Amino acid sequence: MALYGCEKSPTASQDASGDLVVRIGASAPLTGPQAHLGKDNENGTRMAIDDANAKGIMIGGRKAHFELISEDDQADPKTATIVAQKLVDDKVNGVIGHLNSGTTIPAAKIYSDNGIPQISPSATAVAYTAQGFKTAFRVMANDAQQGHVLGEYATKNLGAKRIAVIDDRTAYGQGLADQFIKSAEANGAKIVAHEYTTDKAMDFTAVLTAVKGKKPDLLFYGGMDAQSGPMVKQLKALALKTKFMTGDGGYTPEFIRLAGDAAEGSYASLPGVPLDKMPGGKAFAERFSAKYGPIQLYAPYCYDAVNVMIAAMQKAGSADPAKYLPSLADITYDGVTAKIQFDAKGDLKGGAVTLYQVQHGKWQPLETLGVAKAAN
Amino acid sequence: MDIFLQQIINGLVQGSVYALVALGYTMVYGILGLINFAHGEVVMIGAMLALSSLKVLLGLGASPLLALPISVALAMLGCMLLGYGIERIAYRPLRHAPRLAPLITAIGVSIVLQNLAMMIWGREYHAFPQLITNTPHNVGGAIINNIQITIFILALAIMAGLMAVVHRTRLGRAMRAVAENQHAAQLMGVNINRVISITFMLGSGLAAIAGVMVSANYGLAHYYMGFILGLKAFTAAVLGGIGNLRGAMLGGLLLGLIESLGAGYVGGLTGGFFGSNYQDVFAFFVLIAVLVFRPSGLLGERLAERA
Numbered sequence: 001m002a003l004y005g006c007e008k009s010p011t012a013s014q015d016a017s018g019d020l021v022v023r024i025g026a027s028a029p030l031t032g033p034q035a036h037l038g039k040d041n042e043n044g045t046r047m048a049i050d051d052a053n054a055k056g057i058m059i060g061g062r063k064a065h066f067e068l069i070s071e072d073d074q075a076d077p078k079t080a081t082i083v084a085q086k087l088v089d090d091k092v093n094g095v096i097g098h099l100n101s102g103t104t105i106p107a108a109k110i111y112s113d114n115g116i117p118q119i120s121p122s123a124t125a126v127a128y129t130a131q132g133f134k135t136a137f138r139v140m141a142n143d144a145q146q147g148h149v150l151g152e153y154a155t156k157n158l159g160a161k162r163i164a165v166i167d168d169r170t171a172y173g174q175g176l177a178d179q180f181i182k183s184a185e186a187n188g189a190k191i192v193a194h195e196y197t198t199d200k201a202m203d204f205t206a207v208l209t210a211v212k213g214k215k216p217d218l219l220f221y222g223g224m225d226a227q228s229g230p231m232v233k234q235l236k237a238l239a240l241k242t243k244f245m246t247g248d249g250g251y252t253p254e255f256i257r258l259a260g261d262a263a264e265g266s267y268a269s270l271p272g273v274p275l276d277k278m279p280g281g282k283a284f285a286e287r288f289s290a291k292y293g294p295i296q297l298y299a300p301y302c303y304d305a306v307n308v309m310i311a312a313m314q315k316a317g318s319a320d321p322a323k324y325l326p327s328l329a330d331i332t333y334d335g336v337t338a339k340i341q342f343d344a345k346g347d348l349k350g351g352a353v354t355l356y357q358v359q360h361g362k363w364q365p366l367e368t369l370g371v372a373k374a375a376n
Numbered sequence: 377m378d379i380f381l382q383q384i385i386n387g388l389v390q391g392s393v394y395a396l397v398a399l400g401y402t403m404v405y406g407i408l409g410l411i412n413f414a415h416g417e418v419v420m421i422g423a424m425l426a427l428s429s430l431k432v433l434l435g436l437g438a439s440p441l442l443a444l445p446i447s448v449a450l451a452m453l454g455c456m457l458l459g460y461g462i463e464r465i466a467y468r469p470l471r472h473a474p475r476l477a478p479l480i481t482a483i484g485v486s487i488v489l490q491n492l493a494m495m496i497w498g499r500e501y502h503a504f505p506q507l508i509t510n511t512p513h514n515v516g517g518a519i520i521n522n523i524q525i526t527i528f529i530l531a532l533a534i535m536a537g538l539m540a541v542v543h544r545t546r547l548g549r550a551m552r553a554v555a556e557n558q559h560a561a562q563l564m565g566v567n568i569n570r571v572i573s574i575t576f577m578l579g580s581g582l583a584a585i586a587g588v589m590v591s592a593n594y595g596l597a598h599y600y601m602g603f604i605l606g607l608k609a610f611t612a613a614v615l616g617g618i619g620n621l622r623g624a625m626l627g628g629l630l631l632g633l634i635e636s637l638g639a640g641y642v643g644g645l646t647g648g649f650f651g652s653n654y655q656d657v658f659a660f661f662v663l664i665a666v667l668v669f670r671p672s673g674l675l676g677e678r679l680a681e682r683a
Contacts, residue, residue, distance in 0.1 A: 032499070033501065033598070035499035194651075195643065195652045196651045196653030197653060197655075200604075202594050202596055205386040205390075206638075207639055207640075209379060209382045209383050209386060209640055210639065210644075213379035230501075234594070236510075237512065238382070238512075239514075254501070257503050258501055258503050258595070260506065260595060
């Protein structure tokens with residue numbers, strides 16, 4: 001059996017100038033109702049990559065050149081697995097994605113099978129990191145933490161006794177709603193209705209009318225802004241006077257734009273502390289807005305995810321997935337959204353959750369909770 | 377009881393929009409025996425055109441009460457031209473081709489229009505400006521607002537107007553003649569191409585109005601809003617008996633009621649087994665049931681009646 005000469009790592013290639021080419025895969029819905037969020041993710045990722053290229057980062061003594069390969073997963077779990085396979089075939093060194101929990105969970109298996117590290121900026125479903133894959137990480141607190149905080153806030157701070165829940169039946173919406181219900185019931189509230197919609201619906205009058213019959217004092221929605229915005233508007237049109245609360249999927253300027261005046265007083269949560277309270281957060285927001293317009297939602301998390309990945313490559317002195325994966329697992333990195341450290345499952349350690357309310361047409365932070373609580 | 381009344385109102389408002397769109401399907405089917413699957417996209421284009429023109433007019437400082445009718449008129453004009461163009465480019469050259477061919481171009485036109493709209497207006501949801509005051513009125517415990525009242529009354533008026541056109545005017549007689557027998561109508565001196573073009577333009581004009589109604593009601597417009605709406609309206613047309621104008625109206629209103637009551641009550645009746653997320657399923661389930669027991673729809677495909 002003949003032995004061939006020194007074999008190059010299959011995923012590290014070099015361009016004409018002899019630079020090390022590092023391919024970063026990214027995937028989010030770039031079409032459909034969540035396209036504005038997907039584009040926001042892509043922009044956050046692209047900005048981190050442009051920054052890294054401008055800085056002239058060295059990995060293992062060689063100048064690295066980063067390339068972005070961005071794919072549209074349409075927020076659809078089936079498409080996400082196809083996209084994941086395509087990124088694997090393109091020999092990416094790491095993946096930033098996906099945006100939704102529903103797409104991140106099935107895609108994670110493909111990345112894991114091929115040993116490619118994956119950092120999701122925004123998938124919050126508990127199930128994502130519970131699959132036991134060594135390659136799966138996230139830079140945002142999970143729904144167990146978020147749902148817990150939301151449930152507690154709804155009952156203790158807002159005094160809700162009769163709560164109605166609507167979710168969009170996606171891995172994210174359903175997961176968050178279930179965690180919320182668990183926490184709200186533990187705090188003595190009664191769930192008077194649990195109704196469902198889809199992540200493509202725009203008519204909620206029938207569901208809201210059914211909810212109205214149960215006379216709730218708070219309505220919780222598990223899902224994204226493309227639904228929660230119009231939902232709040234229709235809520236007001238039906239003269240349904242309840243408090244409205246949703247998770248991170250609703251904490252966007254888009255929510256306020258779609259809901260109009262009806263947005264006033266709505267509550268939402270976002271894992272992490274408010275961006276302008278983070279060192280470097282404000283500067284990031286200004287730089288990002290100047291280039292791409294206002295931050296929708298997860299762009300800062302994408303920016304951090306890329307930088308954490310690059311930091312791990314630098315630490316390991318290699319962009320080879322097998323070599324930098326261990327250093328990614330025990331990294332400590334000061335990002336613009338949080339101090340990033342992963343636990344054994346790949347969840348963010350000690351994730352905080354901040355509650356926001358729409359006041360005078362803008363999201364205003366109310367309170368940051370659960371800072372010290374370990375991820376579970 | 378107030379909740380029941382509310383669901384009925386919701387259903388009637390939604391149903392009247394379905395009915396308007398269904399009329400477009402049914403008129404074209406009546407005359408050409410063709411399902412114009414691009415019709416849903418025409419609804420979307422109507423909403424988008426109205427949105428753009430509203431933004432420009434309001435930006436120029438026009439009063440909302442003036443801007444709305446102008447925008448609706450512009451959207452109708454745009455959609456009528458579009459409807460004419462679709463028929464001229466995608467269907468007329470295939471009029472004597474096997475039936476499958478125009479069906480496939482219809483789907484092609486639908487995809488082209490959707491992607492075109494995505495390129496022109498972007499992928500995001502657009503907030504539709506609120507021009508009619510949204511004060512809720514309390515009717516026996518149920519809530520109805522001005523937009524919904526306007527939608528319902530306007531839809532009924534338009535349907536009555538269309539019936540009058542089809543049954544009382546020279547054009548309507550020509551339409552019915554072409555529907556019954558193209559060749560005979562041609563021999564009697566009816567300009568078939570002109571009648572078919574006008575039919576497409578009428579249907580597209582109704583679609584534009586329906587698009588504005590949907591957008592105004594939900595305060596939303598986006599590039600793929602036409603797809604599901606088109607599918608529902610097609611279902612409504614088949615439910616009532618495709619090719620039959622009265623059938624499309626009945627089918628639309630019925631479908632709206634079925635959806636609304638289904639989403640509101642089936643969850644409770646089945647102990648949560650079928651939740652409100654099955655809202656769309658009820659509509660299609662009823663469609664299957666109707667097709668099994670009355671294949672020609674509720675009112676049937678009455679030839680003399682069809683337009």
